[in-house]
Amino acid sequence: MRHKRCLVILVVSVLVLAASLVGHAYPQRPITLVCPYGVGGGTDIVARVLARHMEESLGVPVVVENKVGAGGAVGFSYTAQANPDGYNIVLVALPIVTLPVFQDVKITHNDLRPIGLVNGDAAAIIVRANSPWQTLEDLIEAGHSRQLRIGTTSPGAAWWIGAQILKQQTGIQGVDIPYAAGAAPMLTALAGGEIEVATCSAAEATSMLESGEVRILAVMSEERLPFFPDIPTCKEEGYDVTFSTWRGIMAPKDTPDDIAAVLEEAVKEAAHTEAFRKFLYDNKYGFEYLNPKEFKDFMDAQFAIFTEIKEDL
Amino acid sequence: MKVQSDLLFTAISTLVLGIVISFHASKMPWSCSGIPGPAVFPLIIGVALILLSVANIVLSLTGRSASPGKTSAKERFKALWIIGVSVAYFLLLKPIGFVVLTPIYVICLIAGLIDWVTVRQEKVGAKVVVEMILLGGAVTAAVFLVFAKVFLVSLP
Amino acid sequence: MYYLQILVTITVGVLAGIFVGSIPGLTATMAIALLVPMTFYMEAVNAISLLLAIYVGAMFGGSISAILLGIPGTPAATATRIDGFPMSKQGRAGEAINIAAMASFVGGMVSLIILFSVARPLARFSLNFQSPEYFALAITGLTLCISLSSKNVTKGLVTAFLGLFLATIGLDELVSVERFTFGRLDLFDGLPFIPAMIGFFGFAELLVQAEQIMEQRRVAQKVTSVLPTWNDFKAILGTSIRGGLIGTMVGAIPGTGGNIAAFLSYDITRRLAEDEEKDKFGEGHPQGVAAAESGNNGVTGGAIIPLVTFGIPGDSVTAVLLGSLLIHGLRPGKSLFEQQSSLVNLIFAGMLISNILMLFGGIFLSRFYAKILSLKDQYLLPIIAVLSIVGAYSIRSSLFDVGLMLACGVIGYLLTKTGYSTVPLVLGIILGPTAEMNFRRALLVSGGSLTIFFTRPISLVLLVIAIIFLTSSIIQQSKNSARQRKMRNQAGMAG
Numbered sequence: 027m028r029h030k031r032c033l034v035i036l037v038v039s040v041l042v043l044a045a046s047l048v049g050h051a052y053p054q055r056p057i058t059l060v061c062p063y064g065v066g067g068g069t070d071i072v073a074r075v076l077a078r079h080m081e082e083s084l085g086v087p088v089v090v091e092n093k094v095g096a097g098g099a100v101g102f103s104y105t106a107q108a109n110p111d112g113y114n115i116v117l118v119a120l121p122i123v124t125l126p127v128f129q130d131v132k133i134t135h136n137d138l139r140p141i142g143l144v145n146g147d148a149a150a151i152i153v154r155a156n157s158p159w160q161t162l163e164d165l166i167e168a169g170h171s172r173q174l175r176i177g178t179t180s181p182g183a184a185w186w187i188g189a190q191i192l193k194q195q196t197g198i199q200g201v202d203i204p205y206a207a208g209a210a211p212m213l214t215a216l217a218g219g220e221i222e223v224a225t226c227s228a229a230e231a232t233s234m235l236e237s238g239e240v241r242i243l244a245v246m247s248e249e250r251l252p253f254f255p256d257i258p259t260c261k262e263e264g265y266d267v268t269f270s271t272w273r274g275i276m277a278p279k280d281t282p283d284d285i286a287a288v289l290e291e292a293v294k295e296a297a298h299t300e301a302f303r304k305f306l307y308d309n310k311y312g313f314e315y316l317n318p319k320e321f322k323d324f325m326d327a328q329f330a331i332f333t334e335i336k337e338d339l
Numbered sequence: 340m341k342v343q344s345d346l347l348f349t350a351i352s353t354l355v356l357g358i359v360i361s362f363h364a365s366k367m368p369w370s371c372s373g374i375p376g377p378a379v380f381p382l383i384i385g386v387a388l389i390l391l392s393v394a395n396i397v398l399s400l401t402g403r404s405a406s407p408g409k410t411s412a413k414e415r416f417k418a419l420w421i422i423g424v425s426v427a428y429f430l431l432l433k434p435i436g437f438v439v440l441t442p443i444y445v446i447c448l449i450a451g452l453i454d455w456v457t458v459r460q461e462k463v464g465a466k467v468v469v470e471m472i473l474l475g476g477a478v479t480a481a482v483f484l485v486f487a488k489v490f491l492v493s494l495p
Numbered sequence: 496m497y498y499l500q501i502l503v504t505i506t507v508g509v510l511a512g513i514f515v516g517s518i519p520g521l522t523a524t525m526a527i528a529l530l531v532p533m534t535f536y537m538e539a540v541n542a543i544s545l546l547l548a549i550y551v552g553a554m555f556g557g558s559i560s561a562i563l564l565g566i567p568g569t570p571a572a573t574a575t576r577i578d579g580f581p582m583s584k585q586g587r588a589g590e591a592i593n594i595a596a597m598a599s600f601v602g603g604m605v606s607l608i609i610l611f612s613v614a615r616p617l618a619r620f621s622l623n624f625q626s627p628e629y630f631a632l633a634i635t636g637l638t639l640c641i642s643l644s645s646k647n648v649t650k651g652l653v654t655a656f657l658g659l660f661l662a663t664i665g666l667d668e669l670v671s672v673e674r675f676t677f678g679r680l681d682l683f684d685g686l687p688f689i690p691a692m693i694g695f696f697g698f699a700e701l702l703v704q705a706e707q708i709m710e711q712r713r714v715a716q717k718v719t720s721v722l723p724t725w726n727d728f729k730a731i732l733g734t735s736i737r738g739g740l741i742g743t744m745v746g747a748i749p750g751t752g753g754n755i756a757a758f759l760s761y762d763i764t765r766r767l768a769e770d771e772e773k774d775k776f777g778e779g780h781p782q783g784v785a786a787a788e789s790g791n792n793g794v795t796g797g798a799i800i801p802l803v804t805f806g807i808p809g810d811s812v813t814a815v816l817l818g819s820l821l822i823h824g825l826r827p828g829k830s831l832f833e834q835q836s837s838l839v840n841l842i843f844a845g846m847l848i849s850n851i852l853m854l855f856g857g858i859f860l861s862r863f864y865a866k867i868l869s870l871k872d873q874y875l876l877p878i879i880a881v882l883s884i885v886g887a888y889s890i891r892s893s894l895f896d897v898g899l900m901l902a903c904g905v906i907g908y909l910l911t912k913t914g915y916s917t918v919p920l921v922l923g924i925i926l927g928p929t930a931e932m933n934f935r936r937a938l939l940v941s942g943g944s945l946t947i948f949f950t951r952p953i954s955l956v957l958l959v960i961a962i963i964f965l966t967s968s969i970i971q972q973s974k975n976s977a978r979q980r981k982m983r984n985q986a987g988m989a990g
Binding site: 064065066067070071074075091093094095096097099100103128129175180181182201202203204205206207210211213214215217218219220221232233234236237239305308309 | 670806936
């Protein structure tokens, strides 16, 4: 009798111990957060700041590794093929739904598992400070009477799509002038007069806005941006134009549910910390958060929107 | 009028390359939205290569091309050895891994470069072998430390 | 105490920068990127001074392996290799590194002086650089290919065009059409420059030297009297100031970096030299090293100009620096100068100190570095081989890049053995995309009209300079071949 009870106690304690070990098994080593874009760029900075805040709740280092190439596809593919053990995650951005539509890239958002959306930046319509247009309407009027020089990033990239949407919805006629190296050279060209208008996020234009070289005519979002309360949205001006780029964390498709849950919680916490939100606000990145299910639905919807836009082009 | 065969070889290679480039370029769009398209520059390059290669072929056939000295087979072997071992290293790196493969690589390279005849003459074989192994280990360790540990490059 | 802490940070930064710069495959951008998260925990002044110190150190550091091993440690040191490497082959490695240190110092100081004084007007001027000007600048740089291959024009042009071809690999910037990628994602963004450079310069040279192992011992390095004298300094001062000016201006133009500055400085210095001296360039002329190094360090101050006035990065390192500024809540532009002027002053002072430390550090380290070359070839070459492989790998953690490096190495070896120089090739790779894309984009802007290149003043001036360079090279070339023919005739008559 006694032996049997001892045995039961022993078995139960072993089971409890095992259960507690399993519970604490993850994470035990540093986690790699892949950033599919270059060091120092918008996504890279967001990744690094987010990583720092994720470390607080995960208890292990979160190391950002840049895997640049093919507009982000290299980084996305790398993580999609990585070990689904919770130690490999990636900060994806809008291109994960636009690359398969506009370029011939094979990877889609369905090849990864959503963990959480952490940021959204609406596009802003930007002109040179000393340009003759004060409102969106002025610009559109000009764009109806002649071809404008519109700056874009490489065909298929976010701000190129923004320019196409702008033209589609407002009837502006223009010549696309692409700058493949990103928003920075595009804005420099704007300041120098080579192009007359460009769309990109407020975050990317921050320094030129503050130095007074450029100004925003309108923003392509649902509501006015918190850091520019005086700038109207396109909707207010009468044009149903919205477009934003966004960033979110994803993991390899087969990452187990319990590990994903830990990640989801960590990302949610990190994204909602005071410090992270302040960082976003100060640098004019938009704060958005979507949980995994909402994130997936959002990406599906985006994919559909862009497929439609492509067909209309 | 001696034919400089190695120069001829290079010149013909560049000629072939020029033809290949021109061929591929001709299949690309010539003009997009009113400006020269992706085909233009490669085509210019391809044609230029063809013309220059022909010039070089002529020069090498008439022995007028400036050329560095000849190398013996033994000397060339050293270079070929390095290429061969390096290709093997490249192919085996992923399966075998950096830490294990690199010392072997270093030792093989040194082995191919050493003048074994002199070594045998001076009877320093043992010393040389020890040096080889030490260097293999030291180089691997140093590179690993700097690249993998300090700069967090994830070596295979 | 506060200032002491910054001083220590800067010292560490400069030494780390020199070290990182001197290893091919480790770039200043990588080092800075790595440290950015660490700088979160530091105060803004410390963080930024550290990053700038690394930047300054690395620009010089790249010359060390360019001189010793023939592999530029950073892309900006490519021009340094042209004369630096031959100098080390002649046993003058220590001297070359010293010149590099001094020239880098002068270049950096010139750029700082300009940064202090005329930053805003210069920044404003740099906004005039648009697509036509970038094209004209690239063309001017490309004329260097002709002058570099004065010994053998047809071969030099072949390698230049080869380089231009390699530059077309990848997704066409303007039209999203894949060119010569054969479906490989790794080539989407073009040929990865650093692995290719390591291959063409490092591995290829390795193979060539392997063949000569049997021959007599390598020339002994003069490491004894390596401290430079005041006369040595004076000798390169003029060239270095000129290089610094060129570097600063090129650095202030967004999107151009140490590479172009170094080559332009080199080319101009060469053209200004006496006729007899001209031939010595490419075979170990100290002025060549000085010109290149002052050019690339001149970029350090120059690139900061658009950064702090407009928030536009002048090159890839300042792009990371911009990110770091933003993370610390410092936003470039008028506000930075007006509200944070004490911070800005401290940063300038930091760069000043960085340059001074780099000078002393460089000279001090030169004798140690030069000693590396006294290793026996059979040990040195395998070390270079491993470094080449790991270096090529590290840029994108990509095995493909290693294979690419090896392929470039074999091709470079074949080219060198048959008398083709790889320098125009690398120049073609660097300048090709700038030339092509900006040419086509300028035409987009002008609606297809070529006059845009001639109606814009800066573009016109640059194109005229390019034509002058071209014609002077052609004249030089015919003078050379006339001289050679005369010598051959004389030899024929004597024989």
